[in-house]
Amino acid sequence: DAKTTQPPSMDCAEGRAANLPCNHSTISGNEYVYWYRQIHSQGPQYIIHGLKNNETNEMASLIITEDRKSSTLILPHATLRDTAVYYCIVRGDNAGNMLTFGGGTRLMVKP
Amino acid sequence: DTAVSQTPKYLVTQMGNDKSIKCEQNLGHDTMYWYKQDSKKFLKIMFSYNNKELIINETVPNRFSPKSPDKAHLNLHINSLELGDSAVYFCASKASGYNEQFFGPGTRLTVL
Numbered sequence: 001d002a003k004t005t006q007p008p009s010m011d012c013a014e015g016r017a018a019n020l021p022c023n024h025s026t027i028s029g030n031e032y033v034y035w036y037r038q039i040h041s042q043g044p045q046y047i048i049h050g051l052k053n054n055e056t057n058e059m060a061s062l063i064i065t066e067d068r069k070s071s072t073l074i075l076p077h078a079t080l081r082d083t084a085v086y087y088c089i090v091r092g093d094n095a096g097n098m099l100t101f102g103g104g105t106r107l108m109v110k111p
Numbered sequence: 112d113t114a115v116s117q118t119p120k121y122l123v124t125q126m127g128n129d130k131s132i133k134c135e136q137n138l139g140h141d142t143m144y145w146y147k148q149d150s151k152k153f154l155k156i157m158f159s160y161n162n163k164e165l166i167i168n169e170t171v172p173n174r175f176s177p178k179s180p181d182k183a184h185l186n187l188h189i190n191s192l193e194l195g196d197s198a199v200y201f202c203a204s205k206a207s208g209y210n211e212q213f214f215g216p217g218t219r220l221t222v223l
Contacts, residue, residue: 032210034210038154041217042216042217043115043201043203043214043215043216043217044154044201044203044212044214045214046210046211046212046213049210049211085152087154096142096144096159096160096164096166097142097159097205097210097212098144098156098159098166098168099156099212100155100156101146101153101154101155103152103153
């Protein structure tokens with residue numbers, strides 16, 4: 001699975017959009033981009049995933065560049081409860097569908 | 112009505128002991144996983160298991176073994192515990208044909 005690079009930390013004001021970037025320059029054609037988050041002392045939580053088209057669900061939007069070498073997770077109206085570590089994961093159809101987590105971005109939403 | 116549950120939530124034990132952590136999912140999923148999160152907060156996959164195959168991350172010592180009495184359970188057995196096994200262990204599950212993994216709340220293991 002391709003390696004991902006994320007900033008270690010970011011701040012965001014409550015009510016504003018949080019834009020979390022991820023670089024995955026070695027991504028291959030059949031690999032998906034996944035985003036999970038981990039709120040303190042809880043298990044990771046799935047947010048969204050995509051292949052090449054932009055995706056939106058009730059939690060967030062995922063914007064993938066045309067060359068697929070980077071992506072951005074957007075939380076449109078961040079709340080204090082969105083404070084968490086956000087993980088960008090690139091995964092192909094590996095056996096067992098196992099996820100490889102990197103260091104993630106610690107997002108702090110401030111009032 | 113917890114989707115993925117783990118017991119115990121906390122486990123403190125001595126070096127050399129053998130212990131088990133239980134995981135149950137009531138989602139009807141057919142694939143289950145164990146992850147380890149160390150003190151530096153890195154999450155690493157340990158095992159993937161469904162009723163057909165067990166896939167083991169090659170870095171996992173053979174003191175660790177998953178055991179599945181049925182499709183809803185995947186327990187983690189650890190023999191001869193070492194100090195370095197101290198971590199938070201997460202169980203997860205996934206339905207066939209879907210991409211989302213559902214994680215349990217974690218078990219914090221402390222080896223003294």
